Amino acid sequence: MRIALGIEYDGTDFLGWQRLSHGRTVQGELERALSAVAAQPVTVNCAGRTDAGVHGRCQVVHFDTTAQRALRGWVLGGCANLPPGVAVLWAQEVPEAFHARFSARSRRYRYTILNRPVRAALDARYVTWERQPLDAGRMHAAAQALLGEHDFSAFRAVSCQASHPRREMLAIGVRREGEQVIVEVEANAFLHHMVRNIVGSLLPVGRGERPVEWMAELLAGRDREVAGPTAPATGLTFIGPRYEAHWGLPAEVSQ
Structure with missing residues (x-):
């Protein structure tokens, strides 16, 4: 039997999603919990791995x-x-052909910037602070x-292990909601640190230090050293993947 789960987590106190031989990870804690429920070892596959400090609104896994x-x-x-920082939102039996990673059509991320003169207190774990307007x-x-579809080498971490840098950006938007500036992106897949590197390059544009055309220049140049710095993990949330409706998953991850 193959089961799919929706998982929500606060990534602040974890060393990322992927199971490690040392330290706490979301995958490690989830597999431990599910193994206790099943009374047998359980190994999960996820839709998209997240780094240390990155949150998950609806990560999808199967086992x-x-x-x-x-x-x-x-x-x-x-x-x-x-x-306390991890919860199972829903469970759904799925066909054996379903794979949390390979069946996903796209992935979505949201990056939240608190844009005010004073740092955050209540939301400090979930936003990145930028004092300049x-x-x-x-x-x-x-x-x-x-x-x-482009070569996103300019926004690819040196440690990225992807076989190639080409990805298709399906949607990207930046909007202000009060004191917050929110960046939302959707792509077929992402390179390591790709979203954080994009945000790190958009910030100088937002501050007026770089022209609007700079992002196009960076993309064409394919040089990571010329692009902006990697934005902090705080503020980044994996909203979740999208799957075709025939898999029968909840609406939040179906299209």
Whole structure:
């Protein structure tokens, strides 16, 4: 039997998603919790790995098991065995052909910037602080150069292990909501640190230090050393993947 789960997590206190031989990771805690529910070892596959400090609004995973449990049991039992920063949102039986990573048509991220003179207190774990005024309109206009399929080497971390740098940016937008500037992106897949490097390059545009055309120049130049710095992990949330409707998953991850 193959089960898909929706997972929500606060990434602040974890060393990222992927299981490690040392330190706490979201995958490690989830597999420990599900193994307790199943009374047998459980290994999960996810839609998209996240780095240390990055949050997940609806990460999707799948796992195979012979344990007979009600779907409600995977949700409640998983939550009961997980630390406070991780929760199972839903469980769904899926066909064996379904794969959390390979069946996903796209992935979505949101980056939230608190743009005011004073740092955050209540939201400090979930936003990045920028004290200088940002022009969200300029940032949005600059970001549109990234739409479509491109070589995103300018926004690729040196440590990235992807086989090639080409990705298709399906949507990208920047808007202001009160004191927050929000960057939302959707692509077929992402390179390591790609979203954070894009945001790090949009910030100088928003501050007026670079022209709107700079993002197009960076994309064409394919030089990571010329682009802006990597934005902090705080502020970045993996909103979740999108799947075709025939898989029967909840609406938040279907299209």
